[in-house]
Amino acid sequence: MNRRSWAEPFKIKMVEPLRMSTLDEREQAIAEAGFNTFLLRSEDVYIDLLTDSGTSAMSDRQWAGLMVGDEAYAGSANYYHLEAAVHRYYGYKHLIPTHQGRGAEHILSRLMIRPGDVVPGNMYFTTTRAHQELAGARFVDVINDAAHDSLDESPFKGNVDLAKLERLIADVGADRIPYLCLQCCVNMAGGQPVSLANIAATAALCHRHGIKVMLDATRAVENAYFIKLREPGYGDKSIEEILREICSHTDGCTNSAKKDSLVNIGGFLCLNDDGLAEQARNLVVLFEGLHTYGGLAGRDMEAMAIGIGESVQFEHVRARVGQVEYLGRQLAAAGVPIVKPIGGHGVFIDAVRFLPHLSREELPAQALAAALYVDSGVRAMERGTVSSGRDPDTGKNIVPRLELVRLTIPRRVYTQAHMDVTAESVIALHEEPQRVVGLRFTYEPKYLRFFQARFEPVEGGVVLRPSAKAAERGVVTGATGQ
Ligand code: F0G
Numbered sequence: 001m002n003r004r005s006w007a008e009p010f011k012i013k014m015v016e017p018l019r020m021s022t023l024d025e026r027e028q029a030i031a032e033a034g035f036n037t038f039l040l041r042s043e044d045v046y047i048d049l050l051t052d053s054g055t056s057a058m059s060d061r062q063w064a065g066l067m068v069g070d071e072a073y074a075g076s077a078n079y080y081h082l083e084a085a086v087h088r089y090y091g092y093k094h095l096i097p098t099h100q101g102r103g104a105e106h107i108l109s110r111l112m113i114r115p116g117d118v119v120p121g122n123m124y125f126t127t128t129r130a131h132q133e134l135a136g137a138r139f140v141d142v143i144n145d146a147a148h149d150s151l152d153e154s155p156f157k158g159n160v161d162l163a164k165l166e167r168l169i170a171d172v173g174a175d176r177i178p179y180l181c182l183q184c185c186v187n188m189a190g191g192q193p194v195s196l197a198n199i200a201a202t203a204a205l206c207h208r209h210g211i212k213v214m215l216d217a218t219r220a221v222e223n224a225y226f227i228k229l230r231e232p233g234y235g236d237k238s239i240e241e242i243l244r245e246i247c248s249h250t251d252g253c254t255n256s257a258k259k260d261s262l263v264n265i266g267g268f269l270c271l272n273d274d275g276l277a278e279q280a281r282n283l284v285v286l287f288e289g290l291h292t293y294g295g296l297a298g299r300d301m302e303a304m305a306i307g308i309g310e311s312v313q314f315e316h317v318r319a320r321v322g323q324v325e326y327l328g329r330q331l332a333a334a335g336v337p338i339v340k341p342i343g344g345h346g347v348f349i350d351a352v353r354f355l356p357h358l359s360r361e362e363l364p365a366q367a368l369a370a371a372l373y374v375d376s377g378v379r380a381m382e383r384g385t386v387s388s389g390r391d392p393d394t395g396k397n398i399v400p401r402l403e404l405v406r407l408t409i410p411r412r413v414y415t416q417a418h419m420d421v422t423a424e425s426v427i428a429l430h431e432e433p434q435r436v437v438g439l440r441f442t443y444e445p446k447y448l449r450f451f452q453a454r455f456e457p458v459e460g461g462v463v464l465r466p467s468a469k470a471a472e473r474g475v476v477t478g479a480t481g482q
Pocket of ligand 1: 050051052053100101102103125127128183187216218219255256257258266267
């Protein structure tokens with residue numbers, strides 16, 4: 001067999017030691033955190049798969065870029081470097097930097113939404129929808145049905161359902177729809193990409209009705225990689241070319257540079273319309289900072305400019321998405337129910353199928369994330385009922401079809417061995433799912449509740465009961481050997 005593997009296109013120059021904890025320590029830490037992995041101290045975490053946001057390892061060139069930060073209040077040289085990078089790789093006319101993605105979402109929502117408007121999108125994202133609602137709009141999901149089905153293996157599960165969109169336009173009228181928010185590698189669907197054919201068709205439909213299309217470009221580079229792999233006609237195109245083509249159909253974007261763009265903080269808003277850009281530059285001064293820094297230090301903008309250039313390198317994206325696939329394949333091979341196809345930024349476990357003994361009210365994904373931490377010190381995140389929040393009109397819990405635990409892989413940070421340790425812990429829990437105890441809320445904040453909510457086990461005080469199997473074999477539980 002002629003087998004040739006890919007390997008990471010970098011070697012490691014500096015290391016950050018990890019602390020392994022004992023089972024007792026982890027049981028105490030998760031109880032103190034109200035069984036919410038967001039409230040754990042990072043020093044108590046062994047392998048941190050909470051998010052791929054702001055957690056990338058920067059390259060030596062990016063670190064060197066920090067040293068040429070021009071910290072002028074106005075007109076920093078680094079702003080112009082960033083502007084050049086965004087023009088080259090994303091292609092939009094106007095760039096407004098922001099401190100991170102939600103800063104751009106805030107400005108865009110305030111700028112374009114009037115109370116009573118409707119904003120369609122290919123599935124919600126938490127901060128995006130929250131800003132749309134704060135500005136007085138209602139979000140309407142127009143993603144295709146396959147996205148809500150963890151078993152459906154369609155290659156572009158992020159696609160917009162054009163019939164749903166057309167119906168919405170007919171129902172509410174195009175003048176109540178300021179823009180459609182088009183997300184790449186749809187996060188809440190499991191990192192599922194959108195095809196270029198669908199992007200083009202969606203944009204054509206919107207533009208025919210005078211509706212703008214705003215890209216959530218947060219993971220557009222990873223989406224471009226999937227297009228190259230899966231969409232006929234794109235195999236020979238570079239990531240750079242595909243990214244430009246995606247953006248060319250849209251009127252602007254919000255971007256969290258903490259993902260694709262390989263920085264620890266940063267984001268931006270782009271607009272092609274001169275008038276809108278002028279208004280956005282005016283708003284950004286109020287909420288973020290002057291339009292040539294938008295809440296960022298000059299050095300941050302330099303790291304972002306360099307990171308954007310690195311992010312579109314084929315070898316980089318292949319290794320990044322390849323590592324996610326490596327973890328996903330191990331879990332799938334062991335029969336763990338995961339969202340298929342494996343997404344771009346993480347592996348998403350279907351907690352309802354993983355924990356059939358729990359009801360939806362017992363918050364299976366929240367419970368599984370907490371139990372995984374107790375087992376091995378791996379920190380994951382709930383993406384289900386808790387993240388969905390409450391309906392702003394009825395106040396009732398929104399119970400989404402997908403109840404997921406996200407194992408999110410930071411870029412360029414962990415090795416294959418870390419993926420192995422993670423897989424072993426998930427598989428061990430999957431062999432004895434009854435060990436996992438359901439949770440209920442003890443505190444629920446008003447906005448984006450998943451970040452700060454607290455919980456308690458519905459019985460017995462612990463979220464993970466001792467392993468009968470491990471006791472039989474005479475070993476102690478926990479992938480860290482504790
Ligand atoms: N859009 C998408 C698709 C995102 O995934 C995020 C952040 C944002 C916008 C907001 O950007 O965090 O820079 O303000 N996602 C993170 C996550 C928080 O863990 O998925 P931000």
